[in-house]
Amino acid sequence: MTAILEIRGLVTSFDGFKAVGGVDLTINEGELRFLIGPNGAGKTTLIDTVTGLVKATAGSVRFAGKEMLGLKEYEVVREGIGRTFQTPTVFERLSVVENIDLAATFRRPLSSLLRRRRGVDDAVAAALQDVGLVEFADKTAGTLSHGQRQWLEIGMLLVQNPTLLLLDEPVAGMTKEERTRTGELLQAIALTRTLVVIEHDMDFVRRFASRVTVLHEGKVLCEGSIAEVQADPVVQEVYLGRAADRSGGVPSGVESHQHSEVG
Amino acid sequence: MRVRRRGASTGSRSPWYGRIGFALVALGFLVLAPATLSDFGLNLFTKYLCYAIIAVGIGLAWGQGGMLTLGQGVFFGLGGYAMGMYLKLQAAGPGKVPDFMSWSGVEKLPLLWRPFQYAWVALPAVIIAPMALAAALGFMVFRRGVRGAYFAILTQALAAAFVILLVGEQGYTGGTNGLTNFNQAFGFDLADPTNQRTLYIVTAVMLGGVFLLARQLMASRYGHLLVAVRDGEERVRFLGYNPTAIKVLAFTVSAGMAGLAGALFVPVVGIISPALLGVVPSIEMVIWVALGGRSSLVGPVLGALAVNYAKTSLSNRFPSGWLYLEGLLFVVVVGFAPMGLAGMIGYARSALDRFRRSPASRAAEAQRREEEAVPV
Numbered sequence: 141m142t143a144i145l146e147i148r149g150l151v152t153s154f155d156g157f158k159a160v161g162g163v164d165l166t167i168n169e170g171e172l173r174f175l176i177g178p179n180g181a182g183k184t185t186l187i188d189t190v191t192g193l194v195k196a197t198a199g200s201v202r203f204a205g206k207e208m209l210g211l212k213e214y215e216v217v218r219e220g221i222g223r224t225f226q227t228p229t230v231f232e233r234l235s236v237v238e239n240i241d242l243a244a245t246f247r248r249p250l251s252s253l254l255r256r257r258r259g260v261d262d263a264v265a266a267a268l269q270d271v272g273l274v275e276f277a278d279k280t281a282g283t284l285s286h287g288q289r290q291w292l293e294i295g296m297l298l299v300q301n302p303t304l305l306l307l308d309e310p311v312a313g314m315t316k317e318e319r320t321r322t323g324e325l326l327q328a329i330a331l332t333r334t335l336v337v338i339e340h341d342m343d344f345v346r347r348f349a350s351r352v353t354v355l356h357e358g359k360v361l362c363e364g365s366i367a368e369v370q371a372d373p374v375v376q377e378v379y380l381g382r383a384a385d386r387s388g389g390v391p392s393g394v395e396s397h398q399h400s401e402v403g
Numbered sequence: 404m405r406v407r408r409r410g411a412s413t414g415s416r417s418p419w420y421g422r423i424g425f426a427l428v429a430l431g432f433l434v435l436a437p438a439t440l441s442d443f444g445l446n447l448f449t450k451y452l453c454y455a456i457i458a459v460g461i462g463l464a465w466g467q468g469g470m471l472t473l474g475q476g477v478f479f480g481l482g483g484y485a486m487g488m489y490l491k492l493q494a495a496g497p498g499k500v501p502d503f504m505s506w507s508g509v510e511k512l513p514l515l516w517r518p519f520q521y522a523w524v525a526l527p528a529v530i531i532a533p534m535a536l537a538a539a540l541g542f543m544v545f546r547r548g549v550r551g552a553y554f555a556i557l558t559q560a561l562a563a564a565f566v567i568l569l570v571g572e573q574g575y576t577g578g579t580n581g582l583t584n585f586n587q588a589f590g591f592d593l594a595d596p597t598n599q600r601t602l603y604i605v606t607a608v609m610l611g612g613v614f615l616l617a618r619q620l621m622a623s624r625y626g627h628l629l630v631a632v633r634d635g636e637e638r639v640r641f642l643g644y645n646p647t648a649i650k651v652l653a654f655t656v657s658a659g660m661a662g663l664a665g666a667l668f669v670p671v672v673g674i675i676s677p678a679l680l681g682v683v684p685s686i687e688m689v690i691w692v693a694l695g696g697r698s699s700l701v702g703p704v705l706g707a708l709a710v711n712y713a714k715t716s717l718s719n720r721f722p723s724g725w726l727y728l729e730g731l732l733f734v735v736v737v738g739f740a741p742m743g744l745a746g747m748i749g750y751a752r753s754a755l756d757r758f759r760r761s762p763a764s765r766a767a768e769a770q771r772r773e774e775e776a777v778p779v
Contacts, residue, residue, distance in 0.1 A: 191641065213641055214644055217640075242627055
């Protein structure tokens with residue numbers, strides 16, 4: 141297994157507060173890795189830093205051997221890292237197929253975009269198929285349900301053919317069936333690409349995760365299979381300790397799960 | 404190999420009624436208006452068409468691209484002054500300086516003026532100069548993420564600075580008087596109504612061209628991208644696009660349109676001066692677009708024509724009242740009809756459709772007919 145993403149000593153601080161406080165993380169090619177941790181653990185900030193949205197204070201992020209820190213957001217995307225956001229952000233005025241088409245043409249020069257779209261490119265049609273939105277192709281994205289928007293976003297990523305996908309809570313707010321479908325979609329994607337998924341829902345993580353990294357207060361707490369992570373006394377301490385003083389805002393999935401199986 | 408699908412596959416090609424509508428309006432502009440309007444009325448209407456060209460540009464930059472430009476007067480002015488300088492030199496005759504320069508004691512033609520002796524410099528300059536300025540400004544500010552109110556204030560400051568420059572350099576620019584007293588353009592007498600009618604046709608054709616250009620841009624992938632930047636610039640960055648280039652292009656095109664409008668304005672109205680392009684006129688230009696409806700491309704044209712017609716006819720009768728009315732209209736539209744005139748037309752049309760289609764209305768209609776059928 142070769143490492144595709146190597147994060148070393150990454151620090152991101154906001155006005156002195158270290159949201160990410162020295163993270164070392166290696167993601168291997170073809171992995172489907174889940175990032176979990178209590179609220180404020182620095183999961184999203186970590187992704188924000190890797191993708192150039194937030195500036196790192198120290199450390200390095202090497203993707204396929206190339207340093208990513210210092211690149212602009214769109215440059216990182218062009219290197220082959222795609223991401224989604226916690227709240228799906230699609231272009232509501234445009235139709236589903238237009239959204240995906242827009243994502244597909246990102247490597248083309250601006251001058252070639254001055255012509256009208258004629259027909260649907262194969263890659264766009266394939267992405268529509270992959271995320272199961274074929275029948276909604278001509279619908280305005282604004283009319284989609286929350287779950288469909290999330291799929292549309294994943295479709296917009298897929299059509300760009302990235303090597304590494306960073307998904308921020310893709311199943312948040314989804315129904316049970318939608319979660320299952322999304323999980324299967326993620327596993328299918330992981331056959332050909334590398335995926336890092338931030339997730340709060342422990343049931344979902346247990347069903348679909350192979351390898352899990354636990355983040356806590358900006359640092360990697362532990363890493364391993366879901367069983368190993370759950371058995372780790374430090375992880376139990378963090379989650380149970382937080383669960384005890386209700387103010388911690390521990391995600392409900394984690395909380396109930398820890399009570400029932402670990403406790 | 405591409406998969407062709409029905410519906411979405413054709414992109415957003417204009418429907419047949421759109422084309423017929425455009426053809427009808429074009430016919431009205433090119434045949435009906437010249438046939439029915441007096442020389443004076445047609446001259447006024449030509450001026451409104453110039454304003455409509457600016458409005459299409461603002462619609463593109465602001466309505467479609469979300470860049471609220473409060474300095475469009477600058478680009479209008481650059482086009483106007485470039486044309487004015489050429490006409491002024493034509494009026495002065497070869498080797499002489501324009502009249503206002505000799506009044507200010509400038510005896511030798513300034514370096515900046517010299518290229519404008521030639522039509523082949525002056526005519527391209529009316530579009531290229533504003534576009535170059537907009538591209539340079541846009542590149543500097545959009546790259547740093549300046550947008551929203553900050554961008555608006557910046558462009559307004561540009562308009563203010565431009566006026567100060569024009570007024571301050573009286574010997575070179577004609578000061579507050581601006582450039583005026585053109586008797587002829589390209590060998591045609593500007594006072595001759597026939598030539599003014601030709602100028603009207605040229606302006607109307609230019610407006611049509613500008614409108615179609617904006618339409619084409621918005622129907623292209625680039626148009627989708629521009630709307631996407633307006634609605635979620637951050638997201639567009641994470642699609643791998645650099646929003647700066649996208650915004651600069653729309654802003655530059657809109658500046659070119661304003662420049663073209665300025666160049667047409669000068670021979671039509673016979674003057675270009677700082678009072679026509681400062682902060683207040685620049686804001687008025689945005690008001691036309693807001694009133695007409697910035698979310699469509701027809702809206703800005705409608706707004707420019709309607710507001711300027713109202714301004715001419717009302718400010719004759721209530722000289723001091725117009726500005727208040729304009730302000731009030733702006734507030735009302737922003738508050739209650741953000742889609743403007745064009746939005747109201749669209750709303751009325753869909754309401755009519757709904758009325759026609761709703762079963763309740765059909766039942767009511769049937770009942771009414773029945774009642775009518777009963778002999779009294």
